[in-house]
Amino acid sequence: MATMNDVARLAGVSASTVSYALTGVRPVSEATRERVRVAMDQLGYRPNALARGLASNRTRILALLFPAIERGLGGTALEFVTAAAETAREHGCHLVLWPTGDDEVGETHELVHQGLVDGLVVMEVKLDDPRVDLLRSTATPFTLIGRTARPDGLPYCDIDFELTVRGALDHLSGLGHEHIALLSHSEASLAAGYGPTVRVQKAFEQQTSERGLPALVRHCDESADAGRAVAADLFRTHPEVTALVTMNDDATFGAVAEIVEGGRDVPGEVSVLSVVSSPRVGALSHPRLTTMAAPGAELGRLGVESVITRVEQGDSPVVRELIPCRLDAQATTGPAPGTHAHTPPGTP
Amino acid sequence: MATMNDVARLAGVSASTVSYALTGVRPVSEATRERVRVAMDQLGYRPNALARGLASNRTRILALLFPAIERGLGGTALEFVTAAAETAREHGCHLVLWPTGDDEVGETHELVHQGLVDGLVVMEVKLDDPRVDLLRSTATPFTLIGRTARPDGLPYCDIDFELTVRGALDHLSGLGHEHIALLSHSEASLAAGYGPTVRVQKAFEQQTSERGLPALVRHCDESADAGRAVAADLFRTHPEVTALVTMNDDATFGAVAEIVEGGRDVPGEVSVLSVVSSPRVGALSHPRLTTMAAPGAELGRLGVESVITRVEQGDSPVVRELIPCRLDAQATTGPAPGTHAHTPPGTP
DNA sequence: GGCATTCGTCGAAGCGCTTCGTCGAAGCGT
DNA sequence: ACGCTTCGACGAAGCGCTTCGACGAATGCC
Known part of the structure; x- marks a missing residue:
């Protein structure tokens, strides 16, 4: 060489x-x-990148930090990663995905002090995230995808969960629904302080209350089977429910199957709206799911740009962006039963 | 620091x-x-990893090379990546995912000559893959996930497509099916020389012929809609088909929906078997898909181990492994119509 | 025409580490 | 008590690059 x-x-x-x-x-x-x-x-x-990096203190490598164990790179994460990598490339940087194992903090610490990367984008941020505390105390620029409970002074890009929930409730209220339940991620994710779980639930409870609706929340593991079980229980105990907001792709499929098998028509009797999902995933369902698509590509682009800016000029203002999910109305949402309904699409 | x-x-x-x-x-x-x-x-x-790498010519970093643009990290790729990262960690190495953009070869070239990585695992290998030609001529150890048309002397880990197809046909033949069609990836992927598309098709044609069955193959883009369209056309032109082997997750969902809507019972009248997939994805379907699960975790582990071995002792023998998919019989496969059938599970 | 500038280039130092040759001190046998 | 080996530690060179101070030549000005 x-x-x-x-x-x-x-x-x-x-x-x-x-x-x-x-x-x-x-x-x-x-x-x-x-x-x-x-x-x-x-x-x-x-x-030689190593020599160059050693001499100049600048590697032009950005790390995308993600916990490999967790739910991992779901359907929406792919477009996030693609957009992030592309953005990095446009700026002459490389973006490497850095999976962390059990010892998240230790590995992050090592990564940062190894001098291998100029900056990092942190995925799957928890409300109380030790990695963030660590990064705060280092000189390496970073941006969060998601945010902590009190992200003061931290650069982040996240989904606007309040607006997303508002959009979901507007859509369903507009169709006449008054008994709306939320099918969320697992209890474990709530306990772990996983941002989307906590924020969506909070927004849901607050906004249903503002609208004078009951707030019914169910947690559910990330699997179709769990979705079935939770849906079965939900409609046994609350037969009055006519609409389900879900945030849990695997469980959503199980829930829809269970509802249909339980003899309730979707969307004739029950509407299902899957948030923080994507039309592509929605298309896998039959009937096709109404979804609210996570802004994966936007977040990826913004996150990387934010980091690069801070790498290049450390004193640049902190980026904070919240982007709501986009509604893609399909076949699983329709007028509430008893509403002066034109027959919703997809009914046999 | x-x-x-x-x-x-x-x-x-x-x-x-x-x-x-x-x-x-x-x-x-x-x-x-x-x-x-x-x-x-x-x-x-x-x-400092840079200084260490520069001085010792050894970074303990492995790259997982994948084309970001393509179908990307699908459902099965996740467990592949997780297993690969874990294996690397067990050996005291880091595994970074290195997405390549449009200029695959150029970026690979750069990566290799930058001295940043000790070895690489190459994903999404095509039958005729310019990256492989490049890597052959360098000193950096690598292992393919997949393989080229003539992988003589190259280290690879791949799915055993022949055994997988055999498993699929055995399962369906055992249920009495004699008109079996293959729903594959897109024409484009075939034209691009994407290994799984080519090898499964070849194995399917050969093995159906050996069994004296007609070989019916359809290509299909990677979307539920395309799956619908192709299935609709297939059953219009070939109503005699009673079983579908699919290798295209998104399309499979569309196909099942189309078949059911077209008035054919699954699996009463048509069986569907999705290969190179996973039970998790299968569980999203209703009725639950019979799948043959891609050995993602095994491939990830083997691939990384193979590279590490060659990094540590360059003269070690070349690893070549072929692993078939595992059958997970669920609710979309049942006896062919007219067979002395005990009622298959999942029939209303 | 002489002096201050500017432009283009060079040499050397140093980034933080590994590695090789070396050397003193201790341990062994006879 | 002597040389021999073994053990543990040291110093210096060097990995391939960036960067800073410096310097010669060409340029400008009065």
């Missing part, structure tokens, strides 16, 4: 000149630059 | 001794090692 010295020798210049020709930090005459360029591709030279 | 020299000074030893205490490359007395240890965590010292 050719080194910079090889290039310098071949081009008949000094190593520092090669460096300047490469980085443009200092001016180099057109003629010299050309000679260097020729020498480089004659040797197939590639700068 | 404390350096090795700081530690050395505090411990009253030389820098090289600290290094030896840390790596164990040369013996260090118990007493000295302890002093170094104390100094280290007094200073919160973390070795």
